[in-house]
Amino acid sequence: MSELNALIDRYIAAWNEADPQxxxxxxxSVFTHDADYLDPLAHVYGPDGIDAMIAGAQQRFPGHQVSLHGDLDVLQDHVRFSWRMAPLDANAPGAMRLQGTDFAVVSDGRLSKLTGFFDPMPEIAQKKKRGWSVESFAAFWDKPDVSLVARALTPDVVGYWPDSEPLRGIEAYTQRIAELIALVPDFRLQVAEHAANGDYVFIRWIARGTFDGAPFEFTGVDRVRMRDGLVAENRIFCDHPLIRSLAQRSSHPSSPMRDKAMA
Incomplete structure (x- = not known):
């Protein structure tokens, strides 16, 4: 088993090796001379074909690293293992996350056949279906995409921001988030802790970003009321001036905050 672990570790390491030779x-050293490699994007043969395929992937996704995820499953001469590919810098242009599961056949200490499948990532799955969860909340605020907001809301959703009139309906709710991201493009939330009580979910979060050239960090709480897996109501509890000023823009349409955001 230790030899097989070393073989798979060497295969994963090859994905991260920058030196062509x-x-x-x-x-x-990992594959037999007639190895057959198949995944959703490639079907190649032998070490030369596999090497060319990996070289192409490295060029397409520079700055990414592949890592083994979990333990190996072994059945006679068959092995199954999972992997993840993630950017070293999550904010780099073209950053991409992938994960998958590979099935391989071992012959005389090397891999003679490998078939790989891509597994859906949580943020990809969120794009494909409606619904809301703490996990999707965290994924959204790690990399905000306003086009995804409506998928998490009921048609009659109501949002309550500090010192603001209620935001009623998907359009108003989405617009407020779009304004926040436009004002502070690097605005990010980290989920610090959360709890559920019936239809209600409470999330304490930590906000970070840059405003007026200065970095900031503050905390707040969302109280989310769920209905049929979607957000029906959200109340935000936060005393930070950035959140309060943004929330008051509708009642002060000519405020400096609004002018800065709409510039």
Whole structure:
């Protein structure tokens, strides 16, 4: 088993090896000369074909790293393992996250056949279906995409921001979030803790970003009322001036905050 673990570790390491000669040597030590490799994006043969495929992936996704996820499952000469690919810098242009599960056949200490499948990532799954969860909340605020907001809301959703009239309906709710992101493009929330009580979910979060050239960090709480897996009501509890000023823009349409956001 230790030899098989070392073999798979060497295969994963080949995905991260930047030196072409070293990478080819690693791949040749992992795969048989007639190895068959198949995944949703490629079907290649032998160490040379696999090396060229990995080189192409490295060019397409620079600055990314592949890592083994979990333990190996072994059944006679078959092995199954999962992996993840993530950017070293999550904010880099073209940053991409992937994960998958590979099934391989071992022959004389090397891989003679490998078939890979891509597994859906939580943020990808969120784009495909309606629904809300703490996990999707965290994924959204890690990389905000306003086009996803409506998928989490009931048609009659109501949002309550500090010192603001209620935001009623999907359009008003979405617009407020769009204004926040336009004002502070690097605004991010980190979920610090959460709890549920019936239809209600409470999330304490930590906000970070940059405003007027200065970094900020503050905390707040969302109380979310769920209905049929969607957000029907959200109350935000936060005393920070940024949130309060943003929330008051509708009652002060010519405020400096509004002018800055709409510039």
């Amino acid at each position: 070293r990478r080819h040597e690693m791949i040749a």
